[in-house]
Amino acid sequence: MQFFKRLYLNNLFFYVLMGIMAGFVFAYFFPSLYKVVWLLLFIFLAVTAIDILLLFATKQQVKASRNIPEKLSNGDENDILIKISNQYSFTVFAKIIDEIPFQFQLRNFEIKRTIAANSKDKFHYHLRPTERGEYFFGKLNVYIASPLRLVARRFTFANNQMVPTYPSYVQLRKYDLMAFSNHLFNYGLKKIRRIGHTMEFEQIKEYVQGDDIRTLNWKATSKRNQLMVNQFQDEKSQTVYMLIDKGRVMKMPFNGLSLLDYSINASLVLANVILKKGDKAGMFSFSKKVENRVLAERRQSQMNLILENLYNIKTDFFESDYSRLYVDIKKNINHRSLILLYTNFETVDGLHRQLPYLKGIAKNHLLVVVFFNNTELNELIHKKATTIQDIYDQTIAEKFAFEKRLIVNELRKYGIYSVLTQPENLTLDTINKYLEIKARGIL
Structure with a gap:
């Protein structure tokens, strides 16, 4: 049998x-x-x-294995490695069918290879998950045929492997290397002119061309008989919280990934930048109630704690309760902090319903509301209209796009900062805003 x-x-x-x-x-x-x-x-x-x-004729003439990462990175291309060795004394024709997790909906995945006698081969394929959670790989099926190619022998390996999918740690590594290099400008991170001298004193150094002459230290200059300037560094140990709205407005998908998962990925990268800058990073999510709370700290385990809580964010996309959010912030965040609120508003009326609570938060904290441009509307706006229906659709799309700009102006009236961004640019734009606030010393 x-x-x-x-x-x-x-x-x-x-x-x-x-x-x-x-x-x-x-x-x-x-x-x-x-x-x-x-x-x-x-x-x-x-x-x-x-x-x-x-x-x-023999029991085992082919060996194969599947190498997968300890965890998958959500929203990114993850590399899967297949190794196979042919111990037959003749060239074989292999058909590899990997039982990929059902979340990817790949029903016809197969790879065909020709492997020489007594040799090894390896190849890669990539998977892009679009939701967090546990992914189960089934069997790795290898069908081997001889040069006659009439029949094939089936080998089975790597049965039932589970791998969790975490928020995008690929982006985390990418910006960890870039965040403080000289190549930031190419990726959208830019230097901001410092206003005033609200920085912490670091050291006295020799003047070089380009230094601010207002920082000249005349006492040190007279002692060394050469120009000396005071060097300042960004204030450290400032408190930054990332608030993630997991209500129904964050369910909208772009490129297979929901706005909620875009926000989770961006929060992970931003938390790493915050800690590297010497500040305290914290986070929590909210919908009908406030959950996944991580108090702002600078301890070594903070990144792992934030990562685990971001991974465990679950939601049924209920209507978000901003009144409960306001009460929770007033009760638990007692000193002035930078609060980045990831949410989405489609209309000015939608903003006005929550504006009293946003104004209340902004009285005691520096509030930055991060919300999203609808990129699909932008495509519709710039599409050439050929029928009356197209003109009608473009008019409605332009109205919604204009409402987004009105929301930015409405928030600015009440001293609330905002970031209006496309989902794929969310990480860069939020890092830029954080660095801008740090450079301007307005926290």
């Missing part, structure tokens, strides 16, 4: 068999072909038996 479970008949086997059956039909009308067709049938069965013996 186990033998038949491992035996697989290739398409070539059925094509040849159908040809022989057709020969028997023709032999009915041309009896002289009858013996020839029987001879071909016996040859075919003999060759098939030889093919089976070549493949099944």
